[in-house]
Amino acid sequence: MSDQLIFQPSAAAIARTHTTKERYEEQYQRSVTDPNGFWAEQAQRLDWVKFPTVIKNTSFQYPDVSIKWFEDGVLNVAYNCIDRHLADRGDDVAIIWEPDNPEDEAEYITYRTLHEKVCRCANVLKSLGVKKGDRVTIYLPMIPQAAYAMLACARIGAVHSVVFGGFSPDALAGRINDCDSAVVITADEGRRGGKAVPLKANVDKALQDCPGVQKVLVVHNTGADVAMKGSRDIWWHEAAAGVEPFNDPEPMNAEDPLFILYTSGSTGKPKGVLHTQGGYLTYASLTHELSFDYKRGEVFWCTADVGWVTGHSYIVYGPLANGATTVMFEGIPSWPDCGRFWQVVERHKVNIFHTAPTAIRALMGAGSEWADKYEMSSLRLLGTVGEPINPEAWLWYHEHVGKGRCEIVDAWWQTETGGHMIAPFPGAIPTKPGSATMPFYGVQPVVLSPEGQLQEQTKAEGVLAIKDSWPGQMRTVYGDHQRFVDTYFSQYKGYYFTGDGCRRDEDGYYWITGRVDDVLNVSGHRLGTAEVESALVAHPKVSEAAVVGYPHAVKGQGIYCYVTLMAGEQSSDELVSELKAWVRKEIGPIATPDLIQWAPGLPKTRSGKIMRRILRKVAENDFGSLGDTSTLADPAVVDDLIENRQNR
Ligand code: ATP
Ligand code: MG
Numbered sequence: 001m002s003d004q005l006i007f008q009p010s011a012a013a014i015a016r017t018h019t020t021k022e023r024y025e026e027q028y029q030r031s032v033t034d035p036n037g038f039w040a041e042q043a044q045r046l047d048w049v050k051f052p053t054v055i056k057n058t059s060f061q062y063p064d065v066s067i068k069w070f071e072d073g074v075l076n077v078a079y080n081c082i083d084r085h086l087a088d089r090g091d092d093v094a095i096i097w098e099p100d101n102p103e104d105e106a107e108y109i110t111y112r113t114l115h116e117k118v119c120r121c122a123n124v125l126k127s128l129g130v131k132k133g134d135r136v137t138i139y140l141p142m143i144p145q146a147a148y149a150m151l152a153c154a155r156i157g158a159v160h161s162v163v164f165g166g167f168s169p170d171a172l173a174g175r176i177n178d179c180d181s182a183v184v185i186t187a188d189e190g191r192r193g194g195k196a197v198p199l200k201a202n203v204d205k206a207l208q209d210c211p212g213v214q215k216v217l218v219v220h221n222t223g224a225d226v227a228m229k230g231s232r233d234i235w236w237h238e239a240a241a242g243v244e245p246f247n248d249p250e251p252m253n254a255e256d257p258l259f260i261l262y263t264s265g266s267t268g269k270p271k272g273v274l275h276t277q278g279g280y281l282t283y284a285s286l287t288h289e290l291s292f293d294y295k296r297g298e299v300f301w302c303t304a305d306v307g308w309v310t311g312h313s314y315i316v317y318g319p320l321a322n323g324a325t326t327v328m329f330e331g332i333p334s335w336p337d338c339g340r341f342w343q344v345v346e347r348h349k350v351n352i353f354h355t356a357p358t359a360i361r362a363l364m365g366a367g368s369e370w371a372d373k374y375e376m377s378s379l380r381l382l383g384t385v386g387e388p389i390n391p392e393a394w395l396w397y398h399e400h401v402g403k404g405r406c407e408i409v410d411a412w413w414q415t416e417t418g419g420h421m422i423a424p425f426p427g428a429i430p431t432k433p434g435s436a437t438m439p440f441y442g443v444q445p446v447v448l449s450p451e452g453q454l455q456e457q458t459k460a461e462g463v464l465a466i467k468d469s470w471p472g473q474m475r476t477v478y479g480d481h482q483r484f485v486d487t488y489f490s491q492y493k494g495y496y497f498t499g500d501g502c503r504r505d506e507d508g509y510y511w512i513t514g515r516v517d518d519v520l521n522v523s524g525h526r527l528g529t530a531e532v533e534s535a536l537v538a539h540p541k542v543s544e545a546a547v548v549g550y551p552h553a554v555k556g557q558g559i560y561c562y563v564t565l566m567a568g569e570q571s572s573d574e575l576v577s578e579l580k581a582w583v584r585k586e587i588g589p590i591a592t593p594d595l596i597q598w599a600p601g602l603p604k605t606r607s608g609k610i611m612r613r614i615l616r617k618v619a620e621n622d623f624g625s626l627g628d629t630s631t632l633a634d635p636a637v638v639d640d641l642i643e644n645r646q647n648r
Pocket of ligand 1: 263264265269270271308309384385386387388389410411412413414415416436498499500512514515607609
């Protein structure tokens with residue numbers, strides 16, 4: 001289908017990058033044949049208290065998996081993200097904060113201001129008794145204090161666990177207890193899409209089940225009247241006013257923990273992914289610079305929430321380590337209207353814009369006119385991450401947001417990987433809509449058959465695994481190393497198993513076909529859910545689709561499709577037949593949908609990913625036990641789907 005579509009890098013992208021196609025190939029070879037030499041050189045991008053002499057010390061051998069990078073190095077992550085920039089770019093803007101409400105003023109935080117804010121917060125945390133190695137849970141909206149708090153933890157050597165501000169008290173309590181935090185940082189309230197989010201009230205509820213929490217630091221954000229509990233709750237601004245604006249960064253070993261982050265829970269109970277200092281920061285900053293070809297002075301905007309790994313690596317750590325200007329947006333794409341993203345691009349002259357397929361599809365569904373209303377000539381590069389992007393959505397993004405000029409970087413990676421793993425180097429790698437393209441330096445993807453046979457020929461299909469370690473790799477599941485070993489290294493011995501399926505085409509390009517658990521097996525043919533979904537989304541009346549298998553007497557598995565129509569389109573029986581015929585024509589008879597259900601909304605995780613696990617249950621007519629739904633954004637969507645299910 002879309003494999004034939006190739007976009008060559010633009011002349012502008014070629015002219016500005018240092019990474020030519022030849023250089024990419026040569027450096028890539030070097031990164032995998034001489035990882036010690038390559039990564040020793042890359043580590044020099046950071047400032048070290050003690051530069052490491054041991055670079056790579058890793059083993060994927062089950063059951064003795066162990067991953068260490070730069071193990072005798074000493075550094076401080078916050079120093080690298082702030083202090084070292086003060087001499088020559090102290091007055092550069094580090095963070096542009098754009099509030100939820102477009103009528104409110106944006107804030108421009110220079111590196112110098114960032115330094116003061118972070119030092120004060122670090123001193124406050126110390127005064128609350130937080131020591132090196134202690135865990136701190138951060139439950140904040142998208143306000144600058146979220147970045148200050150993360151960096152303050154890094155500065156004093158505390159381990160942060162950021163919990164997305166949209167999570168319920170139960171989900172929060174589970175995460176606080178799992179990592180045993182004695183301190184929680186929150187705000188009176190958050191704001192999102194014009195609505196208030198009762199963060200402090202949620203924390204109060206959560207803490208009824210968290211006996212270990214001693215102190216709650218509260219940001220005075222909306223000014224809402226909230227209950228403050230005697231000696232436990234402290235206002236951030238009051239505490240910060242009473243401490244010194246300087247703080248000596250704690251020298252940390254490269255392998256000391258930096259943060260814990262719970263995965264989004266698309267496939268089950270979230271895992272407490274643990275990242276460490278030196279390898280993570282080297283990898284986050286290198287991928288940020290190279291995947292986006294970032295140059296000093298450019299305005300970089302990643303729309304993720306800091307509660308997700310994308311927010312950690314590409315709002316906070318990667319950009320700030322590189323001395324970049326990073327935009328932090330409190331709001332949502334559809335409020336006050338569907339032009340909100342583009343208004344922010346115009347307002348702050350954003351050069352690099354990075355978002356997720358879920359947002360792109362939603363904005364495509366709302367109509368192109370929104371993107372046409374704003375002046376977006378500052379844009380140079382567009383990023384997409386989080387799910388396979390349907391080629392149709394890619395093309396829409398390219399044409400209507402990028403006006404045909406901007407490079408598109410589709411980056412495949414995971415909470416577990418710390419940074420991009422497969423993504424096109426702009427200016428070097430031609431792109432194909434729907435493919436994340438080629439591996440980043442040091443990353444050795446392999447395609448295995450489901451039984452574990454290594455597929456050596458270029459053109460191959462199967463499960464995606466990685467052959468050797470890279471510095472940004474997670475080190476363990478917090479408190480449960482066995483779960484780490486079992487989840488990622490037990491199924492395919494000697495490899496890191498990603499859980500994703502993929503196809504490698506004749507040019508060596510990687511196409512993520514969805515999670516392995518979601519692969520369909522129709523009459524003995526294996527089909528990726530992403531492929532069928534992309535065919536549906538390619539229909540002009542469809543804005544979003546989710547496809548799952550269900551037991552089918554003849555075929556083994558039937559194809560069950562949930563379809564969301566474009567704004568203003570009507571569902572009908574004729575359209576059902578039309579869509580079936582359409583997919584049949586696009587992919588082939590084997591992919592013909594058996595059942596189509598109209599879905600005004602799809603169940604999504606809080607990070608916007610479709611939760612196929614739940615859709616599978618509904619399609620199987622077995623919705624009594626939906627499993628862990630605590631990470632769902634809008635549980636009400638599920639009731640509607642159950643009511644209108646097709647397989648009864
Ligand atoms: P859990 O592991 O708890 O089920 P999750 O996998 O959704 O949650 P993340 O680490 O946020 O949590 O997401 C990583 C996954 O997202 C990848 O394994 C892949 O399935 C998908 N993904 C991310 N980026 C891309 C991309 N560019 N193309 C295709 N899929 C992507
Ligand atoms: Mg995952």
